[in-house]
Amino acid sequence: MTAILYSENVSKQFGGMRAVDAVNLEIERGEIHCLIGPNGAGKSTMFKLIVGYHDPDEGRIFFDGADLVNVKAFARVQRGMSIKMQKPSVFKELPTRLNLHVALQQKIGKQQIAEEEARLLELLDLEEQADKPAGLLSHGQQQWLEIGMALALGPKLVLLDEPTAGMSDEETYRTGELIKRLNADGMTILAVEHDMSFVRQIADRVTVMHLGQVFARGNIEEIVGDARVGEIYLGKSHGH
Numbered sequence: 733m734t735a736i737l738y739s740e741n742v743s744k745q746f747g748g749m750r751a752v753d754a755v756n757l758e759i760e761r762g763e764i765h766c767l768i769g770p771n772g773a774g775k776s777t778m779f780k781l782i783v784g785y786h787d788p789d790e791g792r793i794f795f796d797g798a799d800l801v802n803v804k805a806f807a808r809v810q811r812g813m814s815i816k817m818q819k820p821s822v823f824k825e826l827p828t829r830l831n832l833h834v835a836l837q838q839k840i841g842k843q844q845i846a847e848e849e850a851r852l853l854e855l856l857d858l859e860e861q862a863d864k865p866a867g868l869l870s871h872g873q874q875q876w877l878e879i880g881m882a883l884a885l886g887p888k889l890v891l892l893d894e895p896t897a898g899m900s901d902e903e904t905y906r907t908g909e910l911i912k913r914l915n916a917d918g919m920t921i922l923a924v925e926h927d928m929s930f931v932r933q934i935a936d937r938v939t940v941m942h943l944g945q946v947f948a949r950g951n952i953e954e955i956v957g958d959a960r961v962g963e964i965y966l967g968k969s970h971g972h
Contacts, residue, residue: 735794736761736889736920737782742791744777751777753944754791759889764911764921766931768955769941770964778941779893779924783815784808796888814887818894822877824867828858831866831877835884852880856910872903876910883914890914892923896930908933928965932956940964 737759744752752774759765767775780786782793784805793800796812809815822831832849840848853859856876861869866877875895882890895911896904904927911934915921925931931938931952938955940948942964948955955961 734760737793737795737922739778739782739793740791742778742781742788742793744781744786745789750944752781752788755941755944755946757782757939757946759920759922760937761920762915762918763936764915764923764934766935766938767922767924767941768926768928768931768938769947770926772943773941773947774944775924775926775941776893779891782922783813783891809885809887812886812888814882814885814890816875816878816882816890816892816895818897822866822869822874822881825865827863828866828869828877829853829862832880832884835881839884839886848884852883855913856880857906870903872899872907875899875903875907879907879910883919887919889920889922892921892925894924894926896925896927904930905933928956 735758739755739757741754741756742752743750743754755778757767757778767778769775777786781788784800784803795808798811800808823834826834829849832852833845836845836848853862856879858873858877861873866874869877879892879895896907899907908930911921911923923934935952937951938949939946940955940961947964948958948961
């Protein structure tokens, strides 16, 4: 099995509503996989099931060969999942560099930290902001900083929940280029997104959810060329 993450018939119900209904999802090692769908499709709930913020009512999720049943969110991070939620949660009073330092010190020794800080600041295009309080960075820059903090943990899989929400077109494009660069360095990435132009920019493979179920899956060309996918998106917001 080359999948680093897969789910088998995962379902989650809230009250009378099945937010996620028998979803099978498979993320291959080394790919950029986008989980997309119109608002209310169930993709955010699926994301929370993967990271351990919700427990499935039915079905199982496997990560790096192990069943995640009863594995808490923090323990999933320790096993190599790194999670970036929608709203940035950087330490706003601390300088940008120190945000990275705090994340890095959980994983690597003192002598390597400065080297890694420098590498991440360059990668994230935040060198000029290194000594500024993170709260003074633009929205996009705060998101990049938080992606950097996720990377500092040396993860096997990076999970991004709508990483471009609230960004300008230019910031969105630069986020896509950053994600592609991480992937070229060997990082596996799963992004939940509904901005189709961004998905086109980054995705190797795409899973489309609609009304809690998997509606379509394939490579980006197949998904963009699927008229049914276009239909469920019509009348829905493509942008932000």
